Amino acid sequence: MEPNKILNLSVDCVVFGYDTNTKSLNVLLIKRYLESETTKDVLVNDYVLTGYHVYEDETLDESATRVLKELTGLTNQYKKQFKAFGNPDRLSNKKDLIWVQNQEFNLRTITIAYYFLLKTEDVDVDNNKYEAKWFPVRELPELGFDHQQIIEEAHEDLKTKCLVEPIIFELLPDKFTINDVQDLYESILGIEIDNRNFRRKLINKKYIIPLDEKQVGVSKKPAQLYMFSKDIYKKMYHKNYLINI
Amino acid sequence: MEPNKILNLSVDCVVFGYDTNTKSLNVLLIKRYLESETTKDVLVNDYVLTGYHVYEDETLDESATRVLKELTGLTNQYKKQFKAFGNPDRLSNKKDLIWVQNQEFNLRTITIAYYFLLKTEDVDVDNNKYEAKWFPVRELPELGFDHQQIIEEAHEDLKTKCLVEPIIFELLPDKFTINDVQDLYESILGIEIDNRNFRRKLINKKYIIPLDEKQVGVSKKPAQLYMFSKDIYKKMYHKNYLINI
DNA sequence: GCAAAAGTGTTGATTGTACACCCATGG
DNA sequence: CCATGGGTGTACAATCAACACTTTTGC
Numbered sequence A, B: 001m002e003p004n005k006i007l008n009l010s011v012d013c014v015v016f017g018y019d020t021n022t023k024s025l026n027v028l029l030i031k032r033y034l035e036s037e038t039t040k041d042v043l044v045n046d047y048v049l050t051g052y053h054v055y056e057d058e059t060l061d062e063s064a065t066r067v068l069k070e071l072t073g074l075t076n077q078y079k080k081q082f083k084a085f086g087n088p089d090r091l092s093n094k095k096d097l098i099w100v101q102n103q104e105f106n107l108r109t110i111t112i113a114y115y116f117l118l119k120t121e122d123v124d125v126d127n128n129k130y131e132a133k134w135f136p137v138r139e140l141p142e143l144g145f146d147h148q149q150i151i152e153e154a155h156e157d158l159k160t161k162c163l164v165e166p167i168i169f170e171l172l173p174d175k176f177t178i179n180d181v182q183d184l185y186e187s188i189l190g191i192e193i194d195n196r197n198f199r200r201k202l203i204n205k206k207y208i209i210p211l212d213e214k215q216v217g218v219s220k221k222p223a224q225l226y227m228f229s230k231d232i233y234k235k236m237y238h239k240n241y242l243i244n245i
Numbered sequence C: 001g002c003a004a005a006a007g008t009g010t011t012g013a014t015t016g017t018a019c020a021c022c023c024a025t026g027g
Numbered sequence D: 001c002c003a004t005g006g007g008t009g010t011a012c013a014a015t016c017a018a019c020a021c022t023t024t025t026g027c
Helices: A060-072 A094-101 A147-162 A166-171 A178-189 A195-203 A230-236 B060-072 B094-101 B147-162 B166-171 B178-189 B195-203 B230-236
Strands: A005-019 A024-035 A042-048 A050-055 A078-085 A110-119 A132-136 A208-214 A224-228 B005-019 B024-035 B042-048 B050-055 B078-085 B110-119 B132-136 B208-214 B224-228
Touching: A005 A060, A005 A147, A005 A166, A005 B005, A024 A050, A024 A060, A024 A094, A024 A178, A042 A094, A050 A060, A060 A078, A060 A110, A078 A147, A078 B078, A110 A147, A110 A166, A110 B110, A147 A166, A147 A178, A166 A178, A178 A195, A195 A208, B005 B060, B005 B147, B005 B166, B024 B050, B024 B060, B024 B094, B024 B178, B042 B094, B050 B060, B060 B078, B060 B110, B078 B147, B110 B147, B110 B166, B147 B166, B147 B178, B166 B178, B178 B195, B195 B208
Parallel strands: A005 A110, B005 B110
Antiparallel strands: A005 A024, A005 A050, A024 A042, A024 A132, A078 A110, A208 A224, B005 B024, B005 B050, B024 B042, B024 B132, B078 B110, B208 B224
């Protein structure tokens, strides 16, 4: 039996997935489709974030973790609660009203928004019962509710955070090349980075560890693989209070 | 007539106030006191953040603004929504249960936490109907609910943010000295800063504008006063994507 | 004239930035 | 042998960090 839902409270999850091959930072969205029973007109046909009510007896973090697992099967992914969205009119779009009609939603629902970081390849979208699909973060489809705004704010938070904490490695496979990291930064930030300077900077970090391995199966010079050591990072870390205003 | 309250949803406000004279970063707290009607035992005697239910027809931001105004009379202060707190057991402390007993609180209440930045002197605590009182952020009294944690997380967010955005000036009067700014940074961050280096750095910013004025009424060499120009700051600002991991 | 805080310069180290070509590999 | 992306070095500029004494004022 399903636990009691808090009817005016939900979590929504912005699932970021990076695809090393296409160099694309993606967001995982689920299809929302409804047609009129009488006229067969399409009433709703767009995408939304995955989300669900919070249960009475779980924490907000647990709720987000549960929602991610339900959609992807994944647990133990990096997550961050980044903002609550609760405008009185956030569900008052016509499409959204139709959609919400037959659900146990309060019209005034507050959602606690999380984002997750993982690898696109870790999600099996082909056999997904919610018709989940990846979209490049800069080519989003039509979105329901206020999910466009939620994704934008998640992306902004990610931009800020990836400059300051080593969360970038949550989006990469365990073994990666220096250029993978650069490509990912460029995808997230929407900028170009000088390869020589970036490379030097990264290789000098003690927690970026070169492996005795190179890429395989590429039709060009195979690149050196590296790993990120969270342990070394934590040991070496000391906050620097650089005032940068 | 009071608008409808959302019974399981509140905002809590961490009001930071800086006192230039005592060089103290303070938090504004309100007294919580209750004694037994029969035995006269003191049942609850501590402090809490100011907060209140969200109304049905207002945004979260409006709710926080209203709560601040109710306590301090102030509007138009810098505010930031920084986290939602909603653990199922966050009101389950014995004192808190007693306190909540006669209020229209749901036991499972989610609170959206904001912090505000202002000047201690702008609040008239002597004539405050909630018995509001300032406490140095590093010498907090016993606190109800999970408000200790909320304040700590607000402080952490403030530490991070003041390094990157010019919010420090929200805590200072319009006219300030360079040493005021340094003292404030030291209070927030809990570090010591080299005066010569700091001074040079700040004076070189185009948006720190020297005034034709010096301190008055000080029994020592009066210091040069400066102001912060938000306009110039905005014009000059361009995001730098310095990767600092 | 004294107490108290304001204000001032230099140097070396570190870090950032701009920039163009050769190399190794698979096919 | 060629196409592709991997990998490399130098020089200049900017910023940071360490460090101690003189100046100005009110009293």
